[in-house]
Each structure stands twice: as C-alpha cells, then as structure tokens.
Amino acid sequence: MASAKTRTALFSLDCYHVSEELGFILPEPLEQLPPYYQPWMDIARRVPELVQSHELRSHIDKMPLLSTAFLQKHRELRLAHLALSMMTMGYVWQEGESDTVEKLPSALAVPYWEVSQCLGLPPVLTHADAVLANWKKKDPEGPFDMENLELLFSFPGGDSVRGFFMVTLLVELAAVPALRSIPIVINGVGCGDSDAVASALEDISQSIEDMTDALKLMHVYVDPSVFYGVMRIYLSGWKDNPCMPKGLVYEGVQTEPMEYSGGSAAQSSLLHCFDELFGVKHEAKSGSFLTRMRTYMPPAHKQLIQDISLQPSLRSFVQQQPSEHLKQAFHLCVTKLLALRSYHINVVSRFVTVPAARARQLRNQSQDLEEDMVSRAPKGLEERGTGGSGIMSFLKTVRDQTKDTFLFDRSKEIKPQLM
Numbered sequence: 001m002a003s004a005k006t007r008t009a010l011f012s013l014d015c016y017h018v019s020e021e022l023g024f025i026l027p028e029p030l031e032q033l034p035p036y037y038q039p040w041m042d043i044a045r046r047v048p049e050l051v052q053s054h055e056l057r058s059h060i061d062k063m064p065l066l067s068t069a070f071l072q073k074h075r076e077l078r079l080a081h082l083a084l085s086m087m088t089m090g091y092v093w094q095e096g097e098s099d100t101v102e103k104l105p106s107a108l109a110v111p112y113w114e115v116s117q118c119l120g121l122p123p124v125l126t127h128a129d130a131v132l133a134n135w136k137k138k139d140p141e142g143p144f145d146m147e148n149l150e151l152l153f154s155f156p157g158g159d160s161v162r163g164f165f166m167v168t169l170l171v172e173l174a175a176v177p178a179l180r181s182i183p184i185v186i187n188g189v190g191c192g193d194s195d196a197v198a199s200a201l202e203d204i205s206q207s208i209e210d211m212t213d214a215l216k217l218m219h220v221y222v223d224p225s226v227f228y229g230v231m232r233i234y235l236s237g238w239k240d241n242p243c244m245p246k247g248l249v250y251e252g253v254q255t256e257p258m259e260y261s262g263g264s265a266a267q268s269s270l271l272h273c274f275d276e277l278f279g280v281k282h283e284a285k286s287g288s289f290l291t292r293m294r295t296y297m298p299p300a301h302k303q304l305i306q307d308i309s310l311q312p313s314l315r316s317f318v319q320q321q322p323s324e325h326l327k328q329a330f331h332l333c334v335t336k337l338l339a340l341r342s343y344h345i346n347v348v349s350r351f352v353t354v355p356a357a358r359a360r361q362l363r364n365q366s367q368d369l370e371e372d373m374v375s376r377a378p379k380g381l382e383e384r385g386t387g388g389s390g391i392m393s394f395l396k397t398v399r400d401q402t403k404d405t406f407l408f409d410r411s412k413e414i415k416p417q418l419m
C-alpha cells in the first residue's frame with residue numbers, strides 16, 4: 001500500500017481539463033449561445049456561402065458590437081471563440097491572398113479579444129477551436145466515428161473540410177489511451193516499478209500506432225487539390241505570412257497591428273506531451289516554433305505539458321533499470337512516434353508539396369489557370385505551413401531529433417518508413 005506521502009505526490013490528469021474518454025477533445029461542445037449572440041451565430045454558420053458570394057465582409061461590417069458579459073461557462077466561451085474565429089478567418093481571406101485586410105472591425109475584434117483573454121487563447125483560429133471544439137454527434141447515442149460526426153462550423157471546401165477536421169479529431173481520439181497511461185508511467189518511475197512503466201509504455205506505443213492509422217484516413221476523406229487550392233488559406237494566420245507582412249489591426253483593441261500564426265495540428269498538445277515524456281529534445285529553431293505553438297493551446301493543456309517536463313526523466317530511469325522488457329517498451333514508443341512523424345511527412349508531401357509543385361508548373365506554362373484548383377492557391381503559402389513554418393526542413397528536423405531519443409543507435413536496425 002502506498003504511504004500517505006507517496007499518495008499525495010501521485011501525478012494525475014485531474015486538474016488539466018483532460019477528459020477520461022476524450023482526452024484533449026472538448027466533451028459535448030455546445031451548439032448554441034444565449035439568444036443575444038444570434039447575430040454572431042447567424043453569420044458564423046454561413047461563412048462558406050458568404051465567402052463564396054463575397055458578402056461575408058459586408059455582413060460582418062454591419063454586425064452590432066455585443067458585450068461578452070453574458071458568456072460565462074467554459075463551453076460557452078469555447079463556442080464563442082470558435083464562431084468568432086471562423087468569422088475572422090473568412091473576413092481576412094474572403095478575397096484570397098491578393099486583397100487581404102489591414103483591420104478587423106471592432107464589432108468582431110473587441111469581443112474576440114475579450115473572449116480570447118478569458119480562455120487564455122490567442123485571437124486567431126486554433127486547433128483547440130477548429131478540431132477540439134468543432135464537432136457534434138448526429139446520433140447522440142451513436143459511436144464517435146466518421147459516419148456519426150459532423151462539424152459545427154465550416155469553410156469553403158465542402159466534404160474535404162469536414163474530412164480534414166474530423167480525421168484530425170479521430171487522431172486525437174486514438175491518443176486517449178496514451179494520455180491515460182502517462183500518469184502510470186510517471187508514478188511508476190516515481191516508485192521504481194519498472195514492470196508498471198513497461199506495461200504503460202506498451203499501451204502508449206499501441207495508441208501512437210492507432211494515431212498513425214487514424215491519420216491514414218486523411219487520404220480517404222480529403223481531396224489534396226481542395227485542401228491545397230481552396231481551404232488551406234482559411235487556416236492561415238498573419239505572422240510570418242508574406243500575404244500579410246504587417247499583421248492585423250484589431251480595431252478597438254490596439255492601434256498597432258498584431259501577428260498570430262494560423263491553425264495547425266502543431267498546436268495539438270499530444271506530441272508535445274510525448275516529447276516531454278520520452279525526452280525528445282528539439283533543435284533551437286524548430287524547438288522555438290513548437291514552444292511558441294504551446295501559447296496557442298488551452299492553458300490547462302499547456303500546463304500539463306510543462307508539468308510532464310518537470311518530472312524525473314523517464315529516459316534516465318529506463319537507462320538505469322536492468323529490465324530488458326522496459327528498454328524494449330521505451331524503444332517501441334520512440335519507434336512508433338518516429339513512424340507517426342514519418343507518415344505525417346508523407347501526408348504533408350501529398351497535401352502540400354505535390355500540389356505546390358503542380359501549381360508552380362501550371363503557372364510557368366501560363367495555362368488557363370482557372371481550370372485547375374491548385375493554381376488558385378495562395379503563392380505566399382507554397383513553402384510555408386499554415387502555422388507559418390518552412391515546412392519540410394522543419395518537419396524533417398523534428399523527426400530526426402526524435403531519432404536521437406533512442407537509448408543507443410537503433411534507428412538503422414528498426415527501419416521505420418523514413419523518407
């Protein structure tokens with residue numbers, strides 16, 4: 001039996017807004033705000049059609065300036081942040097990269113800023129909005145799967161938008177067993193129980209493999225040309241973005257422009273948790289991008305990552321213990337994480353690099369560009385992720401740093417599908 005001292009020191013997920021069943025996913029997101037906020041909801045729900053008819057900006061310009069005082073509960077604030085984010089991205093990118101805006105009007109900017117302050121999120125669309133809080137079950141009693149899930153809000157791009165956000169949601173869901181095992185690993189290290197740690201690490205490695213399998217669904221549900229040519233711009237931000245070099249003025253908040261990165265699954269807390277748990281050390285430039293991405297997460301999730309990083313090192317524990325079983329389990333985790341990152345690079349290549357090359361080729365041939373969706377994609381984003389990173393070099397550096405976490409050089413022996 002654990003002593004009172006060790007019991008009080010046990011690590012648990014209780015205070016980090018992590019759900020037992022859904023992990024970082026917001027459980028049962030609200031679908032409606034109090035009736036006072038109907039003007040927001042009416043516009044936010046129509047973003048795809050209003051962008052396509054070039055009317056979103058004029059609707060938002062006529063919107064009343066509403067008080068945020070009637071938004072109290074966490075789920076209300078999350079829904080408000082999501083709705084305001086969708087409107088903001090649509091407003092900024094309605095005319096593509098060539099005719100962006102310098103200012104967000106105060107009726108949008110002021111409440112957006114206030115809601116963001118309450119939640120500790122930035123005033124831009126984040127992974128926590130578009131994925132974690134943007135879902136409902138068609139049949140509330142039915143399963144949490146592709147057929148039974150739908151979006152609360154969307155962008156132009158039809159089924160591919162749903163596919164992109166929902167597949168990402170399913171990746172989050174696949175990681176829940178891994179999240180649940182993190183306290184078992186930390187507590188096992190704390191009391192020197194190498195069997196418990198090994199078994200929890202095996203569960204984590206299985207869960208990471210399931211994340212990779214879920215990510216494979218991207219190819220089923222998302223059309224790369226629609227992703228690249230139509231919807232990707234709406235995820236883009238106004239930091240490190242050549243289309244908006246000055247950033248964006250939030251009217252009524254501050255006269256100076258502000259810069260924020262767009263939505264990216266680099267803002268998902270999952271891999272940040274695994275990196276801290278396994279002791280993956282990132283190189284300076286990619287590490288600082290990833291650290292900056294943590295400021296785009298709900299504060300409780302960011303805190304969890306931070307607290308995992310403060311625990312005694314799992315990697316050193318595995319090194320010191322004589323158990324071969326433990327070493328194997330740790331290696332399996334790093335191998336699966338490496339395989340996930342390698343597979344993700346494949347996905348990015350298919351959804352960004354290949355369409356970008358095609359768009360360049362079409363431009364050089366100066367063909368009838370309107371014919372092809374990819375050629376309508378913003379040129380400024382060709383080399384960049386929506387989070388603003390220089391894509392491939394960043395992703396490959398992060399993947400290679402993961403390899404350095406092996407206790408000894410097994411990377412050649414294990415042969416994950418590296419590119």
Ligand code: HEM
Nearest residue numbers: 168171264265266268271348351385386387388389391398
């Ligand atoms: C079509 C699908 C996807 C594309 C095109 C894509 C693209 C990208 C890009 C361009 C980056 C670089 C950072 C940035 O500037 O945004 C990135 C980073 C990242 N993405 Fe994705 N992504 C996709 C799906 C996903 C999914 C479903 C996940 C899982 C939750 C994910 C997890 C990550 C992570 C964790 C990073 C940070 C780098 C790392 O830790 O390895 N991505 N992604």
